[in-house]
Amino acid sequence: MNKHLLTAFIAGLIFGIGLLVSGMANPEKVLGFLDLAGPWDPSLALVMGGAVAVGLIAFNLAGKRQTSLLGDVMRLPTRQDIDKPLVLGSLGFGVGWGLAGFCPGPALVALGAGELKALVFTVAMLSGMAVYELLQRQRPG
Amino acid sequence: MTIDWQAFTPWTSLLGGALIGLAAAAFVLLNGRIAGISGIVGGLLTPKKGDTGWRMAFMGGMITAPLLWLLVSSLPVIRIDASYPVLVVAGLVVGISTRFGAGCTSGHGVCGISRLSLRSLIATAAFMLSGFLTVFIIRHLLGGL
Numbered sequence: 083m084n085k086h087l088l089t090a091f092i093a094g095l096i097f098g099i100g101l102l103v104s105g106m107a108n109p110e111k112v113l114g115f116l117d118l119a120g121p122w123d124p125s126l127a128l129v130m131g132g133a134v135a136v137g138l139i140a141f142n143l144a145g146k147r148q149t150s151l152l153g154d155v156m157r158l159p160t161r162q163d164i165d166k167p168l169v170l171g172s173l174g175f176g177v178g179w180g181l182a183g184f185c186p187g188p189a190l191v192a193l194g195a196g197e198l199k200a201l202v203f204t205v206a207m208l209s210g211m212a213v214y215e216l217l218q219r220q221r222p223g
Numbered sequence: 224m225t226i227d228w229q230a231f232t233p234w235t236s237l238l239g240g241a242l243i244g245l246a247a248a249a250f251v252l253l254n255g256r257i258a259g260i261s262g263i264v265g266g267l268l269t270p271k272k273g274d275t276g277w278r279m280a281f282m283g284g285m286i287t288a289p290l291l292w293l294l295v296s297s298l299p300v301i302r303i304d305a306s307y308p309v310l311v312v313a314g315l316v317v318g319i320s321t322r323f324g325a326g327c328t329s330g331h332g333v334c335g336i337s338r339l340s341l342r343s344l345i346a347t348a349a350f351m352l353s354g355f356l357t358v359f360i361i362r363h364l365l366g367g368l
Contacts, residue, residue, distance in 0.1 A: 087280040089253040094284020095291065097246035097258060097329075102292055102299055104239020105232055110302035114230050116358040121227035125236040130332060132240025133247065137337025140248030145338070150255030157256050159335075161325075161342060168342060169349055171324025172331070176350035178316030180357025181368075182305035185328045186260040186321065187285065189314075192301050194286035199303040203314040210318020211265045 086152055098191045104129040107191040109183025116180050247334050250281070259330020260285075261321035309368050324350070 098107075105111045106129055114123035147156055179185050184192070184203050192200035247258040254277065263278050289298055305313065321327045324346055326335060331350075335343020361368050 084276070086254060087276050089249065090277040090280035091284040091287075093246045093250035093254070093258060094281035095246075095288050096242055096249065096284075097281075098285040098288025099292065100239045100242030100244075100246060101285075102239070102288060103242055104236045105299065106236075106239065107289075108299065108301045110300075110304060111230065113304075113358060114227060116354045117362055118224060118355055119359055119363050121225055121230070123227045123230040125230070125232050128233055128236040129240035129243065130336075132237040133244035133333045134240075134337050136241050136244025137247050137333055138339075140244070140251060141334070141337045141339075144251045144255075147252075147255075150251075151253050152255075154255040156251075158251075158338070159257065159340065159342075162340075164342060164345055167323045168325060168346055171320045171322070172326075172346040172349035173324075173353045174320030175317055175324055175327060176353030176355075177357045178313045178320060179328075179350060180354040180361070181316065182303070182310050182313035184303075184305075184310075184313060185317065186264060187327075187329050190260065190264075190282060190285040191288055192303070195289035195298055195301055197301055197303060199305070199307070199310055200301075202307055203310045203317075206311045206314025207318035208264070208268070210315040210320075211261075211268055211322050212318075213315070214265070214319050214322035215268050 086154070089152065097187065098194065100133075101188055101191045104132075107188045107195070109188070109192075111183075112185075112188070113180075113183040116183070243329075243333060244337070247329070247337070251334070257330055257334045259326050259334055261317075261327040262325070262330050265318075265322050306368070 101107045115126035189200050189204050193204050250258040263281050267278050331343040331346040
């Protein structure tokens with residue numbers, strides 16, 4: 083196996099284990115965080131805090147590099163503009179997230195756990211992404 | 224606001240979060256890429272040569288995680304209360320809007336904030352706000368879906 087594929091697989095594996103350990107693969111727990119007016123479960127904030135604490139160090143190091151440790155070009159986002167698609171898209175994402183308690187990562191992990199409902203969500207999500215691509219294609223230029 | 228102390232899992236959530244951060248760290252340092260799940264998945268729909276394998280490998284790792292877990296212990300509870308029609312709508316909305324918004328909880332929320340990106344900070348604030356509002360409307364105004 084190609085080492086780039088192996089590291090991608092292992093990164094995905096650790097990501098998935100992290101979601102399981104943190105409880106975020108469970109939509110009920112995510113909704114417990116999003117329900118500020120109910121009995122509130124602040125866990126998700128600590129998941130973000132733990133992830134960002136490690137991420138800050140890593141992305142600081144990554145920002146100083148020209149190539150990755152495996153010799154790839156560093157593909158870090160460069161855009162800094164705050165545009166309408168960013169804000170409206172993110173607002174829309176929150177609505178979908180709040181509807182079922184699933185975002186893309188946990189859906190994949192729950193799918194691996196054999197949850198039929200996660201499969202349905204994932205197929206719908208892929209369809210939504212395909213709709214986006216079709217809309218992009220119709221745009222002039 | 225009342226805290227649900229029985230549901231609150233500070234230590235495992237912090238530890239799980241650190242593992243997610245570690246995965247994002249390994250991916251950016253080794254492969255030079257952002258571990259943003261909506262972007263990784265969405266990129267499969269416009270396949271380019273040499274750009275598909277790593278996406279499949281990363282997703283494969285995520286889907287394998289519960290299977291690896293099962294070798295050691297029984298899986299944690301995964302409770303999905305949403306009905307099938309709600310899941311379909313939620314999935315469609317998440318699919319379209321994460322592509323317009325160029326990211327989700329991982330790409331903007333974890334990686335973007337770690338990069339100190341203003342775009343990602345605003346995106347995260349936006350989806351948190353609409354997430355809170357959506358759950359408030361469903362649970363407290365409509366009395367559930």
